Amino acid sequence: MGRNRSRKTSETTKKQSTLIKARGIDELVQRLLKVETELNANIPTTLWISDLHGEGDRFKSILRGRFGVLYQTCREALPNTFTTDKIQYLVRIIRQQQYIVDKDIRMDTQDVILCLVQILKYKLTNARYNVDEILMPEFRETISRLLAGLVVPNPIFEEEIISSRLITHLCHGIRNVLLDRIQVLGDVFDRGPQPDKIIRFLSSSPYRRIVDYVFGNHDILWMGAASGNRSLIAEAMRITCRYDHFEFMERLDFDISVLESFATSTYPADRVTGNFKAKTEKGRSMEKALAMIQFKLEEQTIRDFTDYNMGSRLWLDKLVKMLENNQTEGLNDTYFPTLDPTDPNRLTTEEQEVIDDLVSQFVTNRKLKRLLGYLFSTGKTFSIYNDILNIHALVPSTKDGDFDEFLGRSGKNLLNFIQATIERVGNNYMEGKPQDHRDQALFFYLWCGPKSPFFGKHAMKTFERYFLIDKSTHVERSLYWQQNLEQPQFKAKLLSEFGVQRVVYGHTPIDYLKGKHMAGDDGVAINVDGGFAAAYYNRGHSLVQTPHQLYGIILPTPDEIKEAERKLESAPLDIELIDEFLHPMKVKDSQEGKMLQKERNQLMKKITRLEAETTN
Template identity: 25%
Template structure:
């Protein structure tokens, strides 16, 4: 036994000081290896749709509804099953409605508590008692544990169980108990949540989503392009700040900015009215969703703010593109390609007429220069983003729970793409004078993103890292964009739709190839027969027959369009993926109406489940990454037992 091994075993003996302790832990870990694997839940491209997101968390993509159906079968009516599910999803709100109409509330409590215990027992069956115990609320831990492990159909224990339930009711704790056990069911329904990027933009509740995630028991995130845009804004990249504001104004979504993060938009509104007061800003009229309550006056104000920040954005981007010439993006400094007398813009050597040419803040001699008023406005906006404590807290959460990619149980998770060459090989991407591809590229970008927030990062590296957020957002070889260009300027100012074309990178053109997917999986060191790539980013057009399962099952794309803005385009309201002990299930969701409908009318999200891949045997913890960790721990403990029994290390008996 080497010195290092002996040193490690001495440290391990602090936790397991005797032969009995080490042996007991080996028995415990061996037992855990033979439990069914926990259920993993995959979501992508939530885009601020907090009500739909929270509902899908609560119903576990239909998993709870399915379990209720299996448990109760034909023993209760469908309407009662629906009521029970709604209670599980929204216990506090549903209890208020039930108390208002239920004539014999004690009887209802008695029946409902027994039903909830059955559901909770089923949900807990794949976990150890220790793990279940850790998920229980302290005030009801003992009671729930007793009810889970004592069956009312056991005549010897029936009276015991009945007394527990009756006492909960007579002591006035029934509501609190029901709320507590419903939350335990939520906790046990999903073992691990994977967010494949894009929490932010379009919908109004990104801040609510992140507040929810901060309380969630176990989750990770693979950053999306919209996430890194907000990360860049928080880090102080003014071009990212402008993009965040522009997107929020484009969808008339100011709730996250103002109510969520306290961003002061009054200076922007004042500047916009002063500068564009007589400009109809037709191209900048916001996209209003069906439930929008914005009146005409506010719509016009938002359009002026939208134009004001867009012009500043093009200037701020140009400053970075000129500073980072190695990115080869100076052709995107399109303000510098406008002929103000002719009202045209030259792109790739061809002149196009502009829809409008009212630019009071642009100096034709230096189009990308900010005016003194724009400079002052940007200082105020920059300050507002930088001092937002809640935004900083949420960005820290995203940093601590995520990165560019994740490998979990033979699945490679990332948001958008892996840059490829035309032949499907991994593309070398240059960053700070060095070239990276595949896993090395994704890892280095993750390090660079974190460098922007670390106090000990050298100034030159920190400035590059801040600038790089813009490249991640719109750079040709960015794994989060991977297109020829972002045609924002063209869509606003040019009517020729040929200029809107954004050529997709080779990943998107080749991702239906099993060979290409295998090459990517090989590059990330993922082996085995049941390995997959799972990502989002590009909405799946289900209404046009597009299949989210690609490359013979090797790739699964789960962005079906959570955002309401995508519903007419995709024909659905999103995909989620569930990976349980029997295999993968892809869940296709119809649009979510509202939380109020779900509570008052029991309107669940209508979902269709597609079996993607079923295992030939029920997968156990032993078949997972966690199983590999546990086997290593078992081997270490066996080595500790050997050391105890051969006197290499002495037991630490009291």
């Protein structure tokens, strides 16, 4: 009896073990099939945009039109026999999400439905999408049958009210899947009045999962200010006052009464004669007051951190000598009541009160923390995706085409060091912990230092532009990034350093009207600048990669957008084709695909091993 019971127990245990292993195999097979599906999916359609600079309404308007991606998607999805007019007609339908009668385009509702199904089916070759997530429930089953080529009830095509509703639902689904990924190359802050609107938009539920963000120098400015860096606080506020963005400050619940009282009494608007841009009198007074506080605090940092090699930016001693020697013919402003000739870097008691008040608000303001929390938690110094390096401005380099060294680091190592510092500062900021003084100072250098990967010029000439008449002193000379990108050896070194095939960067405006292009002939280095700031309303750019093409889009001006919205049409877009692929690019062709292939091989080995154990 005991032996039989023992034998039965052993057999039961063996069966349970076999069952457990079988379940394990099933789970591994399920994951393997998902990996295989992902590998054979088309690469995501990616949009690059840069330098939004607070222009929230313009950004939202262009994003609503999907930056021209809709037209290109329709062209890729539909037969080559479709004319441009017919594609534009379908684009209008998708934008307005309703059937449109056009006497010149003879397409009935059935024709339109079948075209929309074809477009949606093309986009759904990206395995990341689940039909249940992108379609509203009312027509989900019907659209799923159409996508699968199955029979659907005749009223779908014959009853106008039903076909019209189906068209609306198909358009909604297409708009949901037009963009798989948005790569923002930084600079949501400054110049424009709505950086908060842009960040709320990017961090909202429809976009949060598809946005990848790399920092720009204006983001660094505000992040450093929030860390408590005093000169950056003065600078961020100075730029805000320069553009009279007081409503932005009000939305953040900032109290600028201490600053305003000091500025208007110390720098009356009629005594502000420098090149100050603010249009309001209080704005001009505050702009100058903050400029002087900023210069004093910056010089303290430059003197404390001699390894930054920014001694050429020490202007206040020179200014004192000009004033004392009455050598003021080169100045456009000689009124400096807070400048101490014996100690030019010293803040007056009132200036100290102003900056103390602003520091307290910057490091504790909850609304600002919500905005910057998004950047600190999601942003990166650089990102790599689909074999493309994404950066805001540049990788510091020398005249000879080598990677330039800063703080003993260069190339990818330098960018990783900066990323680690930003993460450390961000964690301290979000948790209300003290900051390291050297970390705070680094943000100042990243904002305006010549070897900063976010800046890329030999100096930021704020002092000269405000106070010196000679415009030749205002020039901020770009360093060697652009000229090095024209050298094959440097490009090869750059691609090898980061293990990529292309680099996409922003920061530098491109004058499209003068025939400048986003990319060189080989398409390896691509310059994207959104041109969103009012100061740069030439024509900005965005970049789009689909499975079939890589192309730049020259964005419409604000006036063109308004006119298009008035007519319920798409704004005009010019296309710069950078690369065209012979076959649709698949995920397996990318760096991500190589990692998935490794995972697939490992899964197959585990399945084979478990299968062998099960049969033994």
